[in-house]
Amino acid sequence: MNKYFYSLCLIGILFCGCHSDKTPAEKHYPSDYLFLQRSFPSGKIDHKAYLRSLEDLNKYAPKTERFNLDWESVGPFNISGRVTDIEVDFSNDNIIYAGSASGGVLKSTDGGQNWVNVFEGMPTQAIGDLAISKSNPEYVVAGTGESNAGGGSIAYDGLGVFASENGGDSWRHLGLDSVGSIGKVLVHPTDNDILYIGAMGALFENTSARGVFKTEDGGLNWEQSLFISDSTGIIDMAIHPTNPDTIFAAAWERIRRPHNRQYGGITSNIYRSFDGGSNWEVLEGGLPQTASRKGRIGIAISPSSPNIIYAFYANASGSIDGIYKSENYGTSWEEKSVDGISNVPYMWWFGRIYVHPHNHDKLFATSLRMYASDDGAENWYEIFTGAHVDHHAMGFSSVDSNLMWNGNDGGVYYSADGGATKINFEGLNNIQFYVCAIDPSDPNKLFGGAQDNGTLMTNGSPDDWSRIFGGDGFRIVIDPVNPEIIFAEAQNGYLVRSDDGGKGFIPITAGLFGQFNWNTPIAMDPQNTSVLYTGSQFLFKTEDRGTNWSVISPPLVNADNPVGNLSFGTLTSIDVSTLDSNIIYIGTDDGKLWVTLDGGLSYENISEDLPQRWITSVKHDPL
Incomplete structure (x- = not known):
């Protein structure tokens, strides 16, 4: 030694x-950093070893003295992190579920005013998609592993599918713990035992555990209904509301390594089945055909006119390719307008399109900002203006056409007027912190470096955090002699200093x-x-x-x-x-x-x- x-x-x-608002120049990739940190030097994460570690954690941690101390959350309750999905109870607009990138399943019973993590204690908190049964709103299914191709929550992907029969009070594991991240969960509208899972697979390796998976016995047994290749998974799906044997699946060819990526290819296509997934066909008429034009695809079926389907294509380089409409269940397609939608080179970070449940011409497209169309994608305009950037999800009232919820990298927003005005709900408590720090002269003054939300500070209240510096937040050093002097940084070593307690910062990189x-x-x-x-x-x-x-x-x-x-x-x-x-x-x-x-x-x-x-x-x- x-x-x-x-x-x-x-x-x-x-x-x-x-957080500052991102510029459309480049999207960063914290998951590369997290993956390499855990996989060095082999370049792989042993999934079985990870599961054993979780078992050991649950077995031994409760026996440690510090684990059994009284812990309380210190927030932030007033600043939220990335939301990957929003589902609204069709029978009660006050009951809302939000899937968080690494904060579990959040539930509100008062329309979003207050939230609780009903997934706490589960072996993973990374949520890819949620679904509520149409026949029993107490039946909720969670697909784990964030399917967006960047984010800091996916070094270990997810651990399969979980279901609750009591609105999230308890959960049981339904399997598929090797499918990596889950892009979409579908529950049969009249039979809760029939589920479809769109699986993207492990992010950093090619595996056969991706595609469409189906169970007819509530998750006891699964069949791989659609397999395309070991690098092509399913990022989105849609099911006919009254003829549930008609299913659509959006396939995304995606290869990701810490030092390179391929976010599109020839196998990125839309598939259709008329027999509950027994047989599938590739849809072509009017859709992009060349590999360079086919990246991430979002797909949505109109609940009010289910013969109408919309598809939102990014190209393999990450920019918008186009929005397409079919009026005959996907047999033929017409290209529509994307004018007015911000076209950034990382559309694979969003990639969703929604059809309003009451109006087949009312559409919503996720992007750097949030957009809507009132005329079937002829024209687009921004909604939820001024909300946090990077939008991922929409949820809708079943009775009020103007009532909707938006999920983005800053949490959940609510609008009662179709997105013209907004309220940002607090209390999700799902910020992704890289680091934290305590002022050595005042233990009540806390700091945190957060993914996509900058450097945060509070003087002691969990409801009163403020962002003092932008970017992704990282290391924080407070001068113990003069605590007004604070050193902070954004990603890749962009160092700054404040001489006035965080009110302003100057770069210190010379x-x-x-x-x-x-x-x-x-x-x-x-x-x-x-x-x-x-x-x-x-x-x-x-x-x-x-x-x-x-x-x-x-x-x-x-x-x-x-x-x-x-x-x-x-x-x-x-x-x-x-x-x-x-x-x-x-x-x-x-x-x-x-x-x-x-x-x-x-x-x-x-x-x-x-x-x-x-x-x-x-x-x-x-x-």
């Missing part, structure tokens, strides 16, 4: 982790270079708070609170690490000794732990006796 290990109390080598981790480390010298450290593949030091940085190390990672959508081959953790500021520990994403004992003049690799894993955190013994 290396002699310098005496000062290490804990080396965190973990397998699982603790002198930094190289490739930075999605979650770039930053550490303060405990003996001199003007001195901080950060890192790309190099270690940097500042002596003036970030105004100027200088490199103080050679590359500390392998030079041949791949670089793709995100940068890897980076520093992941920095820790400065409280006993001697010259002692600094540095962890990397290629499994190396380094120490310098002389403030950066020389470095020693001390990871020889450690397992080769991505190092997420390094902490020394403060005593």
Whole structure:
């Protein structure tokens, strides 16, 4: 054992982790970072090992002293995170279910004023889609694993299908725990034992566990009704409301690796079955045919005129291809207008189209912003104007044509006038935090770095969080001598400093270079708070609170690490000794732990006796 290990109390080598409006230029991919963190060095996650870990957690965690302490949520209740689906009870508009990217199944019984997570305690909180039975509104089905191809909740995908027969009070597992993420759940309108599942499959590997799955006995047995290829899953489905043997499935050819992606291809098609999924045919007449034009596809059937079908196509590059309408159950299609819909190069992040339950000409399309058409896709206009960007879901009243709910990356919004005005509901408590921090001078003042919601702060109230910096929020360091000085960062090492307690920030990146981790480390010298450290593949030091940085190390990672959508081959953790500021520990994403004992003049690799894993955190013994 290396002699310098005496000062290490804990080396965190973990397998699982603790807004501004986007510009339309690029969509980021936090799940790449999360996946690589957990899969290094093999490049794969052992699904069976993950399930065993969940079993061990449920078995041993309740026996630990800290697990049994009284815990209470400190929010934020007034800022919400990504919602993937909204379902409204057809018999009671006050009962609403919202699927959260990693916050479970949220239920409201008062139209959205108050919410409770009815999925708490289940082995996964990543929700892809929900469905409420038309014959029994107490019967709710949840498909787990977020099917949107980016988001921070899907390093482990989902764990199959769950059903509740009492409105979410209790759940039972129906199987399909190897299908990765679920794009759509359909419940037969008159027989709850018949379910259809549109499965996208595991995100980061090609598997045969994708396509359409059907059960006729309430989930005891499943049949793979439609299989296309090991890289093509089902992202959306629709069922005829009165002739439920007529089903449509939207297939999406999607290959994702941490360093590249293919979000479309020749097998992205719409399929139709007239016999409950026993036989399927590809629909072609008037729809895109070339591989470059076929990416993610959204599909919707008109509840009031079920011969009318709409399809929303993104192309393989991620932009809008077009919106198409069929009036003969999909046999032939007419291209409609997309004018007025924001066309960003990551339409695969949204990709849904909805038909109003009372009017086959009233449509809704999800995009960076939310859009509606009153004339069957001849013209489009924005609704829910000013809501959080990145829209994913719509829910509708069964009795009031103007009453609707919208789900996006900022939670759930409500409108009583068709989207002309809006209310953002609070209380979902589903923010995805990367990190948290406590003001050392005031333990009531809390900070958090959140996915897609920036850097958040509260002075102690769970209902009074505010966003003090945008982007994706990451590391936060508060000066213990002068807590008005706050250091924060956005993705890929964009460092900022506030000198007024978070009211304003200035960038502090002068002198930094190289490739930075999605979650770039930053550490303060405990003996001199003007001195901080950060890192790309190099270690940097500042002596003036970030105004100027200088490199103080050679590359500390392998030079041949791949670089793709995100940068890897980076520093992941920095820790400065409280006993001697010259002692600094540095962890990397290629499994190396380094120490310098002389403030950066020389470095020693001390990871020889450690397992080769991505190092997420390094902490020394403060005593």
